[in-house]
Amino acid sequence: MNGPVTAPVNGPAHASPGVPADPPGGRKAVAVWGIGVAVYFVAVIFRTSLGVAGLDAADRFHVGASALATFSLLQLLVYAGMQIPVGLMVDRLGTKKVLTLGAVLFTVGQLGFALSPSYGMALAARALLGCGDAMTFISVLRLGTRWFPARRGPLMAQLAGLVGMAGNLVSTLVLAPVLHGVGWTAAFAGSAVAGLVVLVPLVLFLRDHPEGHGPAPRTAGASGGFVRRQIRESWAEPGTRLGLWVHFTTQFPAMVFLLLWGMPFLVEAQGLSRTTAGGLLTLVVASNMALGLVYGQIVARRQSARIPLALGTVGLTALLWAAVLGHPGDRAPMWLLVALCLVLGGCGPASMIGFDFARPANPAERQGTASGITNMGGFLASMTTLLAVGILLDATGDNYRIAFSTVFVLQAVGVLSILRLRPLALARERERERERERAHAHATVPGPAAPPGPVPTEPGRAPA
Numbered sequence: 001m002n003g004p005v006t007a008p009v010n011g012p013a014h015a016s017p018g019v020p021a022d023p024p025g026g027r028k029a030v031a032v033w034g035i036g037v038a039v040y041f042v043a044v045i046f047r048t049s050l051g052v053a054g055l056d057a058a059d060r061f062h063v064g065a066s067a068l069a070t071f072s073l074l075q076l077l078v079y080a081g082m083q084i085p086v087g088l089m090v091d092r093l094g095t096k097k098v099l100t101l102g103a104v105l106f107t108v109g110q111l112g113f114a115l116s117p118s119y120g121m122a123l124a125a126r127a128l129l130g131c132g133d134a135m136t137f138i139s140v141l142r143l144g145t146r147w148f149p150a151r152r153g154p155l156m157a158q159l160a161g162l163v164g165m166a167g168n169l170v171s172t173l174v175l176a177p178v179l180h181g182v183g184w185t186a187a188f189a190g191s192a193v194a195g196l197v198v199l200v201p202l203v204l205f206l207r208d209h210p211e212g213h214g215p216a217p218r219t220a221g222a223s224g225g226f227v228r229r230q231i232r233e234s235w236a237e238p239g240t241r242l243g244l245w246v247h248f249t250t251q252f253p254a255m256v257f258l259l260l261w262g263m264p265f266l267v268e269a270q271g272l273s274r275t276t277a278g279g280l281l282t283l284v285v286a287s288n289m290a291l292g293l294v295y296g297q298i299v300a301r302r303q304s305a306r307i308p309l310a311l312g313t314v315g316l317t318a319l320l321w322a323a324v325l326g327h328p329g330d331r332a333p334m335w336l337l338v339a340l341c342l343v344l345g346g347c348g349p350a351s352m353i354g355f356d357f358a359r360p361a362n363p364a365e366r367q368g369t370a371s372g373i374t375n376m377g378g379f380l381a382s383m384t385t386l387l388a389v390g391i392l393l394d395a396t397g398d399n400y401r402i403a404f405s406t407v408f409v410l411q412a413v414g415v416l417s418i419l420r421l422r423p424l425a426l427a428r429e430r431e432r433e434r435e436r437e438r439a440h441a442h443a444t445v446p447g448p449a450a451p452p453g454p455v456p457t458e459p460g461r462a463p464a
Helices: 027-052 054-061 065-093 095-115 119-134 137-147 150-182 184-205 224-236 238-269 274-301 303-325 334-344 347-351 353-361 364-396 406-443
Strands: none
Touching: 027 054, 027 065, 027 095, 027 119, 027 137, 027 150, 027 184, 027 238, 027 274, 054 065, 054 119, 054 238, 065 095, 065 119, 065 137, 065 238, 065 364, 095 119, 095 137, 095 184, 137 150, 137 364, 150 184, 150 274, 224 238, 224 364, 238 274, 238 303, 238 334, 238 347, 238 353, 238 364, 238 406, 274 303, 274 334, 274 347, 274 353, 303 334, 303 347, 303 353, 303 406, 347 353, 353 364, 353 406, 364 406
16 A cells, blocks of 8 residues: 655646647546556455455464464565566556556466465465565556646545555455355455456556657666666655655554454454454554545645654554553453554555655656655565564464564654654755746746757656
8 A cells, every 4th residue: 555645746837849748637547547556456455365364374374473474574575675676667668568467466376375285385375466466556656647647646646545445445344254254265266356357458458658648768778777876866865765764664553453463463362253353454444545535635735744744643553552552451442442443544644655755855757766665664664563573472472462562663763764864855855846946937937949959758757
């Protein structure tokens, strides 16, 4: 569940000679974008399916908590490691080819997970699924920039994120009861059919861009030197690093809860039934979808709210976790668990704020690389926490209070990094804004025609 959701992409207000006009949008754009979002929707269902099957997986493969965490850990490791390469692949091969490859990989991975007779084979299937999943979100962001006017880009990204959370909701509401009704193999193999369903329109109807709005011709000789330069220059920007740490600090508590450890915690540590626990997981997703719209509107209207909103979410999450884990007695009351799940719903929307720091810090030709770096933050934190919780559960005899205390350690590291980078990143951002205002004022003054030169980049173009 990752992508920018707020501040508009800066670009010329009107096309000038040699600069392609914005894509027109319209019904065809919605239809094409809808195909890409459907692929992402299915990928999220497959990604989060283990979250409702953690206890079943432990029984099926006869593994403990740390081995169970390895499923999600490996999947997230592959996903995070693929972010920058996928952005480069989309630029080089086009959205359709990358999305098609991703759909094939995550469908085969889900089917392999259904049929795996051993832990090792199931682990390999989960890695394959993570590889395919990694190719979807950046591709969908790319479709939004290619088919819609630049001013619509943030809205399309926000809608894509909401659709992704709907996929999470489906895995909780639909896959969980199906799994317990028809069994492991039938449930996971049956869900893999959804991958084939979205693959058909993807192959037949999806197009990378509207006619006449293709990317500028690529110069020959793009090489590893170019890749290294993109990464180096993106990382040199404090806004990119601040975006990564905001994403790192805000996203992981909810992802860890939804992806793997929420169901075991609620059932084993809190004594709830699977049905009740599933309802609380659903509450996290529903809260995420509702708060996503609220956070997006707040940040779009007041950029100064970004840091307070991100840190406020981190603080409130830490407070609720401390209240649940520190509650006297063996189990926390239901009202407190409900409050925790509602607050965890804000973690995903808060993580989107990270992209609002990375985007203005980088020119259009580095947007994909910067977004990939930012998107890695939350997944790195999630991988660390997933593994730490599993190891601590095994080491302490399933003491969830000790295991989930890992959350506070990573939050502290992230908050210190945000506070360290914030002044420099905001200063650079204000400086760039003043430069854009001066350039815009200069462009409105009539003057002699400019001499021929290189073709400018497309307005609002943001490689994913």
